[in-house]
Amino acid sequence: DQQVKQNSPSLSVQEGRISILNCDYTNSMFDYFLWYKKYPAEGPTFLISISSIKDKNEDGRFTVFLNKSAKHLSLHIVPSQPGDSAVYFCAALKETGNQFYFGTGTSLTVIP
Amino acid sequence: EPEVTQTPSHQVTQMGQEVILRCVPISNHLYFYWYRQILGQKVEFLVSFYNNEISEKSEIFDDQFSVERPDGSNFTLKIRSTKLEDSAMYFCASTSAGADYGYTFGSGTRLTVV
Numbered sequence: 099d100q101q102v103k104q105n106s107p108s109l110s111v112q113e114g115r116i117s118i119l120n121c122d123y124t125n126s127m128f129d130y131f132l133w134y135k136k137y138p139a140e141g142p143t144f145l146i147s148i149s150s151i152k153d154k155n156e157d158g159r160f161t162v163f164l165n166k167s168a169k170h171l172s173l174h175i176v177p178s179q180p181g182d183s184a185v186y187f188c189a190a191l192k193e194t195g196n197q198f199y200f201g202t203g204t205s206l207t208v209i210p
Numbered sequence: 211e212p213e214v215t216q217t218p219s220h221q222v223t224q225m226g227q228e229v230i231l232r233c234v235p236i237s238n239h240l241y242f243y244w245y246r247q248i249l250g251q252k253v254e255f256l257v258s259f260y261n262n263e264i265s266e267k268s269e270i271f272d273d274q275f276s277v278e279r280p281d282g283s284n285f286t287l288k289i290r291s292t293k294l295e296d297s298a299m300y301f302c303a304s305t306s307a308g309a310d311y312g313y314t315f316g317s318g319t320r321l322t323v324v
Contacts, residue, residue: 100213134253142245142253187313198301200315 101125102190104201112209117175119204121188124169128190128199133162133173136185136203145186146173178208212236216302216316223292223323231287231319233302239314241305242285244277246270246298253301259285292323 103122111117121131129150134142148155148162148171155162161174175182185203215234223229235242244256257267259277276288285304289296302316 144252185313187315189315198299198315198318200301200313203313 100202101128102188102199102201104186104188104204106204107202108205108207110207110209111178113180114177117173117178117182117206117208119173119175119186119188119206121171121173121201122169123171123190123199125190125192125199126169127192130191131162131164131171132189132191133160134187134189135182136187142187175206178206180208180210182206183208212314214302214304214314214316216300216319218319219317220320221322223321225294225323226291229289229292229321231289231300231302231321233285233287233316234283235285235302235304236306236314237283239304239306241265242277242279243303243305243313244287245301245303247301248295248298256287289321292321294323297321297323 101124132147133145135145136142146155146157146160146162148164150166153164159175162171164171171188173186183206185205187203188201190199214236217232221229240260242259245253246256247253254270255268257271257277258265262279274290278286285302299318299320301318303313305313
């Protein structure tokens with residue numbers, strides 16, 4: 099059962115505009131969420147995280163929003179840059195476990 | 211929905227021992243991968259596997275590591291003689307066509323070498 103879902107496999111955005119990547123989860127036991135960025139033939143790189151006690155976390159151009167009631171999180175990148183073109187994964191963790199639950203990824207293309 | 215299954219979720223092994231991490235990828239996927247994440251560090255690519263052979267491997271994937279798809283369903287990572295620095299989370303992933311956005315990750319095996 100896919101407990102973390104990224105329903106958009108791809109997204110194209112013009113340089114300078116906002117990129118919004120979405121992630122939905124089903125398990126209310128998740129209490130920590132992460133976004134990873136991945137280039138081809140490399141491992142995912144940690145980008146930003148958020149604890150369930152918060153609804154927003156910001157780091158430079160990257161902001162993650164968490165809506166616990168909707169079981170939804172999103173990653174905003176603004177302004178988008180061509181170097182942001184990569185695959186983005188969201189992942190979730192339960193407080194009690196050390197197992198990661200990954201979404202299937204969204205491929206972001208930022209058009210110069 | 212189909213998922214990638216990894217077993218065990220946590221394995222403790224003594225230094226120098228061999229360990230086999232197991233993964234069952236999604237049945238119609240063709241490309242298989244192993245990654246690892248040492249605590250507090252980035253996720254690192256280890257190896258990719260397609261058509262019953264390694265298609266790409268990283269510098270980490272030395273002679274101590276091997277992968278196998280012994281029976282058409284399991285995809286295993288073997289570490290022949292574990293070292294303390296092999297302690298990490300190991301993730302298996304699969305895709306249907308090698309396209310990055312089609313990845314499905316397993317939930318990981320935490321390997322602790324003592």
